[in-house]
Amino acid sequence: xxxxxxxxxxxxxxxxxxxxxxxxxxxxxxxxxxxxxxxxxxxxxxxxxxxxxxxxxxxxxxxxxxxxxxxxxxxxxxxxxxxxxxxxxxxxxxxxxxxxxxxxxxxxxxxxxxxxxxxxxxxxxxxxxxxxxxxxxxxxxxxxxxxxxxxxxxxxxxxxxxxxxxxxxxxxxxxxxxxxxxxxxxxxxxxxxxxxxxxxxxxxxxxxxxxxxxxxxxxxxxxxxxxxxxxxxxxxxxxxxxxxxxxxxxxxxxxxxxxxxxxxxxxxxxxxxx
Ligand code: FPP
Numbered sequence: 157x158x159x160x161x162x163x164x165x166x167x168x169x170x171x172x173x174x175x176x177x178x179x180x181x182x183x184x185x186x187x188x189x190x191x192x193x194x195x196x197x198x199x200x201x202x203x204x205x206x207x208x209x210x211x212x213x214x215x216x217x218x219x220x221x222x223x224x225x226x227x228x229x230x231x232x233x234x235x236x237x238x239x240x241x242x243x244x245x246x247x248x249x250x251x252x253x254x255x256x257x258x259x260x261x262x263x264x265x266x267x268x269x270x271x272x273x274x275x276x277x278x279x280x281x282x283x284x285x286x287x288x289x290x291x292x293x294x295x296x297x298x299x300x301x302x303x304x305x306x307x308x309x310x311x312x313x314x315x316x317x318x319x320x321x322x323x324x325x326x327x328x329x330x331x332x333x334x335x336x337x338x339x340x341x342x343x344x345x346x347x348x349x350x351x352x353x354x355x356x357x358x359x360x361x362x363x364x365x366x367x368x369x370x371x372x373x374x375x376x377x378x379x380x381x382x383x384x385x386x387x388x389x390x391x392x393x394x395x396x397x398x399x400x401x402x403x404x405x406x407x408x409x410x411x412x413x414x415x416x417x418x419x420x421x422x423x424x425x426x427x428x429x430x
């Protein structure tokens with residue numbers, strides 16, 4: 157039976173159709189899910205209650221992205237630096253992650269979502285590693301949204317690992333120095349095969365990248381919302397996409413070059429051939 161995301165209904169379907177008609181849906185959205193602790197504290201609850209509600213936000217966001225036709229969603233779920241949190245919180249987070257993976261994988265699979273993970277996976281508890289590899293295997297041939305969980309991940313970890321592998325291949329004569337290019341570096345990163353994010357969303361109002369996809373975010377549009385992650389639902393995702401659709405992505409060029417129908421645009425096309 158062909159799988160696909162369960163379709164939106166009613167008002168939500170309308171909201172999605174409007175978004176699809178007003179502009180481009182970002183191919184890749186990356187999210188820094190921040191503010192779980194603050195959300196819980198505000199309500200007099202333990203931090204883990206914020207993380208737990210955050211799983212609901214993950215579910216809603218994944219579902220809405222699949223329905224909209226977003227092809228890649230990358231979530232910063234646990235950073236290299238998060239290991240420095242109190243041992244009890246780390247342990248509760250790992251248990252929550254394990255439970256979420258166990259509870260959600262069937263739904264992901266039914267919705268044609270392909271699960272992936274990036275980061276120092278070997279540093280995760282054995283049970284989480286085993287569950288992840290089972291779930292990644294189960295959803296591996298799905299063709300809808302690719303959901304990548306960044307776990308025990310940091311941008312510097314990714315770059316350092318890439319540089320080590322590149323240096324080893326250089327030393328072994330598998331590549332030459334002249335072959336080292338932007339594209340080749342990209343292939344050595346843990347995100348090889350995934351296009352760079354078009355849109356980065358950060359919740360909780362902080363203006364930082366926090367060691368996320370340092371290389372990959374070079375030209376991403378950034379949307380920051382005051383909402384804490386547990387309060388983030390699809391309406392805020394739609395607001396981020398609406399904002400993204402108003403941006404002009406110049407990639408270092410000038411505005412006129414992007415407007416192919418202007419005289420300047422046609423001139424540039426004749427010069428560059430594209
Ligand atoms: C940041 O909030 C959030 C995290 C460190 C963990 C995010 C994890 C989840 C949402 C649950 C599991 C995820 C998946 C993919 C199933 P914070 O604790 O830094 O909040 P604060 O800045 O208010 O303290």
